[in-house]
Amino acid sequence: MSRPTIFDVARGAGVAISTVSRAFSNPQRVAEETRERILRVAEELGYVPNPHARALTSRRTETIAMVVSDITNPHFFEIIRGAEMRAKASRFTLVLVNAEESARIEMEQIARLARSVDGFLLAASRLPDEDLLQLAGTHSVVMVNRQVQGIPSVILDQKEGCRQLVVHLASLGHSSVVYLSGPRNSWIAASRWQAIRDSAAACGMSALRMGPYTPTVSHGGAAADAALTTGATALIAHNDLLAIGVLRRLAARSVRVPEDVSVAGFDNIFAADLCSPSLTTLSGVHADLGRSAVELLLDGVAPGPRTGEAPRLVLPSQLVLRSSTGPAPVAV
Amino acid sequence: MSRPTIFDVARGAGVAISTVSRAFSNPQRVAEETRERILRVAEELGYVPNPHARALTSRRTETIAMVVSDITNPHFFEIIRGAEMRAKASRFTLVLVNAEESARIEMEQIARLARSVDGFLLAASRLPDEDLLQLAGTHSVVMVNRQVQGIPSVILDQKEGCRQLVVHLASLGHSSVVYLSGPRNSWIAASRWQAIRDSAAACGMSALRMGPYTPTVSHGGAAADAALTTGATALIAHNDLLAIGVLRRLAARSVRVPEDVSVAGFDNIFAADLCSPSLTTLSGVHADLGRSAVELLLDGVAPGPRTGEAPRLVLPSQLVLRSSTGPAPVAV
DNA sequence: GAAAGGGCGGCAAGCCCTTGCCATGTGTTT
DNA sequence: AAACACATGGCAAGGGCTTGCCGCCCTTTC
Structure with a gap:
């Protein structure tokens, strides 16, 4: 005996199937x-x-896809988690796809899912602006940790966060800072660098960007080596993973942190509090990123007139001071 | 202009739609x-x-659902990651759902998705065996980190892993071990305890189970306090998170690790290598769990005769020795 | 050279719902 | 009492695809 259909219910209740349908959806x-x-x-x-039958005629699926640029990056899991929870609260299903840091794969995956989902959450998308705008023309899209003019987005406040971080370093007496940059086409890396450079200028510090580096622990070694050649006393790594890699290499090279060099990261991952020395980092509630992004998407998916502007949410970030940053060494 | 359908292609190619359909799927x-x-x-x-149109008639969706008992537990993310990658390789879509540690929610979610997916991956399911068997009767199901007679499953080798861990502790001179247990209805917690108890008996050690504890850092404090009252010199925590919480409390109470007490965990999460002292833990390639589970599921989903037995994969685990375990203190 | 077989394409019946439009019945207004 | 509005339910046309079955034609076989 196969599963009952709307016909069976209609018969049982003595009504037409249209009435059954409306009893559920209207x-x-x-x-x-x-x-x-x-x-x-x-x-x-x-x-x-x-x-599926429902989706076929109504063109609504109650499903949203979350595309992450790199599923191996633990940073995304908080975002995914927040998104899943928020989606579930509205009885939406979350589909998870990985773009493997490739714009081509990202596009393929999106095309594949275009008919099966009501909208896309693009986390740290690597697609060029044009592609995104085109996509946003035909589908509901919300960007996470990236801003594109005309597309709804949610980001953590990099600008203010970076400013606080730079001011913190400046007030410790550092006069030069190196930003160990993330991937080349990462919007957030560009945005961080810009904020760091501007804030450094405002504080009278010199700022230098190095990289790009793949933001993983294993690439921290090269980043640390490169940074040491500059003589800078303050290092800001693209994220905590890279920062931890930097810390390891510095320890291996007997460079003391924070006595000789200060190091900071981004994301405040769990391990940032456990490594040695513990890591100063720019924190934020990443789960809220996912949550808010879904919320924005659901707003956009809902029928009714669009509000004129694409909303741009900027969630607060906060500086978490730990022991990897300290006073600049006294000049020799 | 709306999207082209199979009709448009048929017309363009001068064939019937059935031929177009077969050109794609057969x-x-x-x-x-x-x-x-x-x-x-x-x-x-x-x-x-x-x-959707495809799924409607063919009843195949090329989608699988991964149900995790608690999406806030980072341990699952490796599994999810492995599953996503494997699913993608076969052009399957992965849907992620959270059971929030509740059997009821788990069941609801499964019911909701029953028509939209080809099969379920249940990670650390909290459902009773009967429900699982019933579900497996009507759907393709693969269990991750849980075994149920008659249902395909993938687990990490707890038995041998726990044995190695206990032997390791025994050879360091410990004569008593406490297992700080995970959630009450966690199959893996039961399985670990059984393996620990048996191995301890074989080594002439006494073993004690305490808990259940929610396996998070914050619950490690209570677990540590409780464990200290027993006078045991070796503690095995249900997972690394709990173990890290234990380490923290012990440090706060000035109990030296490993001089006074040895501590070990499970999962070898990233932070296990960074905490202080670094954590001895039972490791395993969790991504492989996800990968293999998808593979099993795809086998099960594929048309064709079932092989008689439900496969039970047991992936190897390995003991990672770090500095949280050491020789037992000399008796006073 | 006739019969048998295989490869290939088409027909048409679904799969299970949603929704625009119409029909009916009841209550309200003038 | 006529005219109307409104609430409610039904009809039927899809939505875009899969698949069992049939039939055609070209090979092969004896």
């Missing part, structure tokens, strides 16, 4: 009494509407 | 030459089959 269109009867019959029969 | 059923022509037209038109 409740106020059906008399209270009728609806209750239908729901009761459906319950008894164990009827669940077939989502 | 290539060897169509002459090579015809197929090429169809694919070329489809390409030109930008035709992509509508997955």
